[in-house]
Amino acid sequence: MRYPFAEAELRWQKYWDDKKVHKTDLSDLEKAIYCLVMFIYPSGAKLHCGHWYNYGPTDSWARFKKLQGYNVFEPMGYDAFGLPAENYAIQTGIHPKDSTLTNIDDIRVQLKRMGCMYDWDAELMTCAPEYYKWNQWLFLQLYKKGLAYRKNAPVNWCPSCNTVLANEQVQSDGTCERCGTPVIQKALTQWFFKITEYADELLEGLKKIDWPDKTKHMQENWIGRSYGAEAKFKLADHDDVIDIYTTRPDTLFGATYMVLSPEHPLVEKITTDENKHAVEEYQKSVQSLSEIDRTSTAKEKTGIFTGAYAINPVNDEKIPIWIADYVLMTYGTGAIMAVPGQDERDWEFAEKFDLPIIQTVQPPDGFEGKAYLGDGPAINSSFLDGLDVTDAKAKIINWLEDKGIGESKVNYRLRDWLISRQRYWGTPIPIVYCESCGEVPVPEDQLPVELPYDVDFKPDGGSPLASNKEFVNTSCPTCGEPAKRDVDTMDTFVDSSWYYLRYLDPGYSEGAFNKSLGESWTPVNMYVGGAEHATMHLLYARFVHKFIRDLGLVSSDEPFQKLIHQGTITNNGVKMSKSKGNVVNPDDFIKDYGSDVFRMYLMFMGPYELGGDWSDKGIVGVDRFVQRVYSLVEKHEGLSKNVKAKTQYDIQLLNGYEQNLYRKVNQTLSKYEVEIEHFRFNTAVAALMELMNELTKDIDNSSDELKLYALERLITMLAPLAPHLGEEAWQILGYKETLFENPVWFSVDEKAMVEDTVTIVVQVMGKVRAKLELPKDSDENIVKVAAFENENVKLHTEGKQVIKEIYVQNKIYNIVAK
RNA sequence: GCCCAGAUGGUGAAAUUGGUAAACACGCUAGCUUCAGGAGCUAGUGCCGGCAACGGCUUGGGGGUUCGAGUCCCCCUCUGGGCACCA
Numbered sequence: 043m044r045y046p047f048a049e050a051e052l053r054w055q056k057y058w059d060d061k062k063v064h065k066t067d068l069s070d071l072e073k074a075i076y077c078l079v080m081f082i083y084p085s086g087a088k089l090h091c092g093h094w095y096n097y098g099p100t101d102s103w104a105r106f107k108k109l110q111g112y113n114v115f116e117p118m119g120y121d122a123f124g125l126p127a128e129n130y131a132i133q134t135g136i137h138p139k140d141s142t143l144t145n146i147d148d149i150r151v152q153l154k155r156m157g158c159m160y161d162w163d164a165e166l167m168t169c170a171p172e173y174y175k176w177n178q179w180l181f182l183q184l185y186k187k188g189l190a191y192r193k194n195a196p197v198n199w200c201p202s203c204n205t206v207l208a209n210e211q212v213q214s215d216g217t218c219e220r221c222g223t224p225v226i227q228k229a230l231t232q233w234f235f236k237i238t239e240y241a242d243e244l245l246e247g248l249k250k251i252d253w254p255d256k257t258k259h260m261q262e263n264w265i266g267r268s269y270g271a272e273a274k275f276k277l278a279d280h281d282d283v284i285d286i287y288t289t290r291p292d293t294l295f296g297a298t299y300m301v302l303s304p305e306h307p308l309v310e311k312i313t314t315d316e317n318k319h320a321v322e323e324y325q326k327s328v329q330s331l332s333e334i335d336r337t338s339t340a341k342e343k344t345g346i347f348t349g350a351y352a353i354n355p356v357n358d359e360k361i362p363i364w365i366a367d368y369v370l371m372t373y374g375t376g377a378i379m380a381v382p383g384q385d386e387r388d389w390e391f392a393e394k395f396d397l398p399i400i401q402t403v404q405p406p407d408g409f410e411g412k413a414y415l416g417d418g419p420a421i422n423s424s425f426l427d428g429l430d431v432t433d434a435k436a437k438i439i440n441w442l443e444d445k446g447i448g449e450s451k452v453n454y455r456l457r458d459w460l461i462s463r464q465r466y467w468g469t470p471i472p473i474v475y476c477e478s479c480g481e482v483p484v485p486e487d488q489l490p491v492e493l494p495y496d497v498d499f500k501p502d503g504g505s506p507l508a509s510n511k512e513f514v515n516t517s518c519p520t521c522g523e524p525a526k527r528d529v530d531t532m533d534t535f536v537d538s539s540w541y542y543l544r545y546l547d548p549g550y551s552e553g554a555f556n557k558s559l560g561e562s563w564t565p566v567n568m569y570v571g572g573a574e575h576a577t578m579h580l581l582y583a584r585f586v587h588k589f590i591r592d593l594g595l596v597s598s599d600e601p602f603q604k605l606i607h608q609g610t611i612t613n614n615g616v617k618m619s620k621s622k623g624n625v626v627n628p629d630d631f632i633k634d635y636g637s638d639v640f641r642m643y644l645m646f647m648g649p650y651e652l653g654g655d656w657s658d659k660g661i662v663g664v665d666r667f668v669q670r671v672y673s674l675v676e677k678h679e680g681l682s683k684n685v686k687a688k689t690q691y692d693i694q695l696l697n698g699y700e701q702n703l704y705r706k707v708n709q710t711l712s713k714y715e716v717e718i719e720h721f722r723f724n725t726a727v728a729a730l731m732e733l734m735n736e737l738t739k740d741i742d743n744s745s746d747e748l749k750l751y752a753l754e755r756l757i758t759m760l761a762p763l764a765p766h767l768g769e770e771a772w773q774i775l776g777y778k779e780t781l782f783e784n785p786v787w788f789s790v791d792e793k794a795m796v797e798d799t800v801t802i803v804v805q806v807m808g809k810v811r812a813k814l815e816l817p818k819d820s821d822e823n824i825v826k827v828a829a830f831e832n833e834n835v836k837l838h839t840e841g842k843q844v845i846k847e848i849y850v851q852n853k854i855y856n857i858v859a860k
Numbered sequence: 861g862c863c864c865a866g867a868u869g870g871u872g873a874a875a876u877u878g879g880u881a882a883a884c885a886c887g888c889u890a891g892c893u894u895c896a897g898g899a900g901c902u903a904g905u906g907c908c909g910g911c912a913a914c915g916g917c918u919u920g921g922g923g924g925u926u927c928g929a930g931u932c933c934c935c936c937u938c939u940g941g942g943c944a945c946c947a
Contacts, residue, residue, distance in 0.1 A: 044899090256864060260942060263863080268946075288947060301947090343945085366945095373946045380947085387945050455946050573941080615940095634898095646885075648873060652866090660872060660886045662898085667885085669900095713876095725874070728884035735884090803880045808928045810880055834914085848927050854879050858927050 045672035047636030051766040055154055063783055064159040066115040068546060068559055073112045076563050077104040078542055078602075080571030080579075081119045082153075084145040084167075085126055089152045090618055090625045091611045091644070091656060098641035099608070099650055099723050100570040101158035105762035106718045108159065109785045115563065117545040118153060118160040120146050122169035124534045125203060125220060128467040128499055138467040139495060142169055157637050157765050159782065166548040168537040173544065174469040175490035176554035177536050180586070181472055182483050183593060189236040190461075192481065196305075197460060199228035204502070205464045206232060227329070232462040233471060233530070237585045241265055241454040243599075244584055253605040254651075260576040266455025271439050272375065273448035275300060278351035278360050282308060287374030287453055290384060291442070292434035294356050295423040296402035297379035298392070300363045301345065303371040304328045312363065314349030321346055321365065328367045343368060343391045354379075355447055356424070356438075366391065374453055382413060389413040403431065459582065461533040466499040466506035468531030476518035476525035485519050491527065505529040538579050539586035542566050542601060553595075560596045569602035572610070580605070606721055609653020611644075618656075626656050638764035639665050645723035645763060667731055668767060671760060674737065675771040678753055682776035687751035690791050699743035706736040707752050708794040714759050715790070723763070730759055750775075755788050757781075804829045805856040806838040814855075822849045829855050 058064055079100050082093065097118075104116045120142075127138040134141075146167060153160065166173055184190035198207040202223035212218065212225050237244075245265045248258045270289035277284065284300060302309055304325045313321045324346045345366030354361050368387055369378055382392035383401040389412045392399050404421045405414040420426040425441075426434045442448025462471065470491045472484035484491055494513045499506040507513055507529040518525040543555035546563055550556045564587075571579075580602075587601035610617055613624040631640045643664040648654050693701055710733040717726035733756060741749055753775060761768025761781050772781050797818060802825055804812040812832040816825060826847065829835055835857070842859035849855050 256942080259864065263943060266946065270947080286947085290947080341945085368945045368947090370946065378947045385947065387947075390945090453946075576942085646872085654872075657872075657886095663885045666900095724872090725884080728874075731884055801880075805879090805928070808926095813880070846927060848879095850879060850928095854928080856879085856927050 043673070043676065045636075045669055045767070045770075047638065047668075047766070048633075050770045051155075051157065051636050051638065054766045054769050055157055057780075058157075058159070058782070059154065059162070061783075062163070063780070064116070064161050065163055066113065066161045068115065068563065070113050071562050074563065075104075075107050075112045075114045075568070076542075076566045077107070077114055077116045077568045078545075078566045078570070079116075079118070080569075080575070081121045081538070081541060082149060083124065083126070084120045084122055084142055084149050085620070086130065086141065086145050087620045087625065088627055088629065089149065089156075091628055092618060094156065094628055094640065095611050095644050095653070096570065096572070096608045097153075097156060097158055099645050099721065100568075101156070101160075101765075102641070102645065102723065102762045103568065103718060103721060105159055105765055105782070108782060109758060109762060110787045111785055114159070115161060115164075115545075116159055117164040117166075118158070118162075119164075119166040119541065119545065119548075120149070120168065121534065121538055121541075122146065122167045123174070123468045123531075123537055125205070125465060125467070128465055129203075131467075131499055137495070138499075139169065142167075142467075155632065155637060156641070159765070164545045164548055166541065166544055168534070168541065169467075171490045171492055172549070172551070174493070174537065176540075176544070177469040177532055178472040178484070178489050178491060179486060179554055180536070180540065180590075181532070182486060182489075184235055184589065185473075185483050187589075189239060189589065190233060191236065192231055192233050194229055194231045195234075195460075196227045196229050197232055198225045199230075200225055203465075206230065206460060206462060230462075232460050233473075233528075233532075234458040234460050235536075235585070237459045237582070238454060238456055240585050240588050241267070241456050242452075243588060244456075244581065247584065247588075247600055251600050251603055251605070253602075254573075254607060257573065257576045257580065257605065257607065261581055264456060264577045264581065268453050268455075270451055270453060271435075271442065271448055272451045273355065273379070273442055275352040275355065275379065277312060277363075278353055280312060280350070282311065284308060284352060284363070284377050285375040286377045286379045287451060288379055288381075290381065290431075290435075291438045291448070292420060292423075292426060292429075292431055293381040293384045293402045294354070294379065294438055295420075295426065296381040296383045296400040297354050297361065298359075298382065298398040298400055299361050299380045300352050301369045301378050301380050301391070302348075302363060302365045303369040303376040304365045304367055305371040306365070306376045308377075309348065309365055312348055312350040317347060317349035321348055324365065343387070343394055345391060345395065347395075355442075355445070362397070364391075364395070372457060373455065384413055384415060386413045386415070402426075459533075459535075459585070461536055462530040463533055464505040465531055466493075466497055468534060469493070469536065470507065470513075471528040471530050471532060473528040474516055474518060474525045475528070476521060476523060478523060479518050479520045479525075482518055482520050482525070488519065493531075505531075507531070535579055535582045536586075539583045540590065542569075542583075543590070543596075554590075555595075557595055560590075564596050564598040565600050565603040568604050568606070570606045570608060573607040607651060609649070609651050611653050612655050615655055631658065631661065635661060635665050636766070638767045639668050642668070642727060642763050646727040648724055650721045650723055664727075667734060668764065670734055670738070671756065671771065672767065674734075674741070675753060675757065675774050678749060679774050680776040681746065681750050681753065684776075685746045685750055687747050687754060689788070691748070691751070691794075693794055696748070697743070699740040700745065700748050703736065703740040703744055703748060703752055704791075705794050705797070706733055706740075707755050708791050711755055711759065711788065712790045712792075712795060718762065727763065730756070730763075733759075754786075758786055758788060800852045802829075802852065803854045804832060804835055805854060806835060806859060808856065809838075811835050811838050818852060820852075825849060825855050829857070 079097055104114050108114045122142050127142050130141055131138045181190055198212050200207055200218040200223055202221045217224050245267055268289050271291040272285055272287050274283040274285055345364045348363045350363045351360045352363055380388040382388040382399040384403055400422055402423050403414055404418045417431045420429050420434045439450050470493055472491045474482050476482050494510045497506045498509040514526050516525055516527055543560050546559040547556035583601050590596055616624055618625045643661045646664055691704055710729050713729045714726050757771045769780050799815050800818050802814045802816055803810055811834045814828050839859045844859045846858040
């Protein structure tokens with residue numbers, strides 16, 4: 043009979059649900075494992091292959107651990123705030139709250155159809171006041187420590203989404219990551235979280251976590267630590283000084299001009315009258331450029347002379363001060379000393395504007411580039427001459443420090459996290475503005491500041507919350523006078539920065555999360571999600587976790603100890619997305635083959651981290667495998683009631699078929715454990731298929747005891763990958779208990795793994811000429827004799843002189859002959 | 861421009877990390893079987909030559925190290941991802 047997957051899968055899902063089989067006892071810390079997938083964004087679209095690809099295999103890993111006796115916690119929830127729901131509301135008039143709650147109900151049904159062992163009691167959604175209340179609490183804690191602050195700053199603005207974007211949300215071509223509209227710059231007063239306070243620890247912490255190297259590199263580059271020096275340059279005709287940052291203080295003697303960022307506060311002050319007009323024109327032209335346009339390396343350098351001069355402190359030379367958009371106000375001090383001899387950008391600029399170039403490092407003979415960036419002895423640098431770069435740096439920094447005009451300095455590219463969003467569907471910022479008291483945080487006992495239902499969320503560039511007067515107008519918590527609420531909401535990445543803590547007790551009302559559970563269940567042991575979050579979510583969550591640690595609420599330094607990225611499933615090479623209309627809907631496959639087969643097929647497709655192009659070719663192979671397993675098990679219905687299998691057999695006492703079977707079962711089990719542990723599901727499935735092929739040959743010639751031995755192991759290995767079938771088969775075999783309520787895992791009989799004969803390959807001049815079946819660990823002489831007795835080997839060595847023979851035990855015998 | 865990852869049959873891929881390349885599947889071919897259904901079973905299947913034994917070639921291209929290279933080193937081509945004037 044064909045496996046009635048549809049009936050069986052729904053029956054098991056109902057059973058797991060009704061009996062809360064997957065509820066985790068979080069008080070049991072022995073062998074505790076926290077296995078987490080990135081929570082789901084509840085859009086109106088159905089779950090697609092990408093979701094299944096993320097969740098299915100991760101669940102299989104969790105189930106494997108569960109069968110091995112671990113206490114596994116695997117929750118699922120909803121990242122429910124955010125732009126798409128709001129944009130949908132603008133299009134359709136359906137309120138984000140209504141559409142989101144409906145979507146969540148639909149998605150929950152689809153998630154359950156996957157058959158994952160989610161602990162549904164731990165389910166959470168970020169749009170619930172009980173959740174976002176604690177975003178506000180987090181904001182207030184940061185505020186108290188001076189790590190949440192407000193400033194007027196030029197920000198990335200998406201004219202289509204009508205909101206601010208974090209740097210991380212602007213794509214490299216200068217467009218909005220959500221809608222593709224070119225991002226522009228706009229000055230606004232916004233809230234920031236001071237992630238830069240943790241820059242150094244965020245960088246150092248990468249060494250301690252088991253994450254993909256690629257992701258760590260990306261964070262490293264994003265944080266961008268550099269070592270250098272700050273130095274003060276006096277102006278020639280003013281009292282002011284200009285602070286510069288440089289990574290090459292050793293080249294100070296080559297500083298032939300200075301460049302300020304066009305936004306530098308000193309520009310206005312120092313610009314001479316005759317240059318004023320041109321400078322202002324230039325500033326204006328720069329303003330209209332986005333940061334991406336400004337920083338494009340492809341663009342030719344532009345800039346303009348201010349008319350002012352500074353004094354190079356090492357040689358008292360008068361050097362001109364320019365402004366140029368290649369100097370950014372947001373990095374370092376917003377001013378540089380330009381050393382065209384040792385910096386490519388300065389070289390380009392100096393050439394274009396005909397500024398002097400002095401070499402301060404001797405390039406090697408034959409150097410043909412323009413600016414020389416490498417090491418070498420200092421030249422034209424007075425007391426630094428002859429020193430290499432490192433020594434020159436040290437000496438000049440000492441010199442600057444002695445004079446009191448400079449010091450060594452570490453800089454980061456990382457910028458503070460801008461969290462204000464001029465949108466509705468998010469967490470209100472818990473701040474009110476009072477005429478007399480100014481900016482006042484909402485007291486914790488007045489949280490949550492609830493998001494009102496009734497607002498006008500048409501995009502007009504302002505915050506939709508401003509349209510609800512009842513919300514906006516409040517009284518000052520300090521003086522009681524009329525005051526206005528902040529009408530912006532928080533970036534949804536705030537929500538996802540600590541949700542893994544909330545899962546542990548989502549109904550907890552005494553705090554953001556249950557402290558003792560947070561203490562014992564972090565860091566998360568296994569975190570699985572898309573690589574696109576490398577510099578956003580995954581960096582923000584690390585920052586927030588460290589902050590929460592510093593509040594004394596957890597003692598772990600990192601939120602996610604082990605991280606794995608699932609690959610992307612594409613369709614004809616294009617990433618699947620609703621807007622492109624190329625989403626492959628799993629429903630048809632579930633209908634035809636069931637969720638077990640679909641999950642297993644996704645795992646079998648290829649390496650998990652690689653993803654791949656979608657194709658349904660081959661799903662029938664997995665289906666056939668499942669059918670063969672089912673009919674084999676069915677043939678042995680109730681077997682466990684009649685016989686008992688031993689945990690180990692003496693292989694010598696078994697017949698040939700049995701020996702083969704016994705060995706294969708143990709080899710498979712051993713391989714399987716390693717492969718699943720490392721998320722190499724494709725080879726784990728292949729190993730099970732191989733085992734199945736062996737079973738077909740050997741099982742009929744084996745004793746009932748050994749049949750049971752093999753089937754038990756086959757089924758327990760299958761169960762994590764195809765959980766419904768696993769349970770079903772276990773019952774057919776005659777067990778009353780279910781596998782996932784009463785986990786069973788068998789240990790490997792290492793002795794059985796060893797083959798008593800091995801195949802030794804005989805090569806002549808590196809080419810395979812014969813294969814010898816010989817007892818394991820045969821003596822070299824025996825192998826040699828056998829090798830030279832081989833007809834084909836004789837043929838290829840005849841008339842030649844044997845120069846050398848190499849024997850690798852149990853593997854290869856290579857004859858070098860001429 | 862810089863950094864990272866990758867390229868293996870008709871297809872998805874495997875290869876104990878320097879030791880039999882192509883496991884496991886899909887597809888294809890032939891045969892058997894069933895009240896042709898998108899079913900099952902058996903055998904074959906990297907390419908070229910040969911009835912066969914066997915031989916030659918083969919892991920994007922070129923060079924190198926080695927008894928031996930998909931794996932290590934150098935150069936090149938292409939693909940995917942990240943960064944992009946950070947002084």
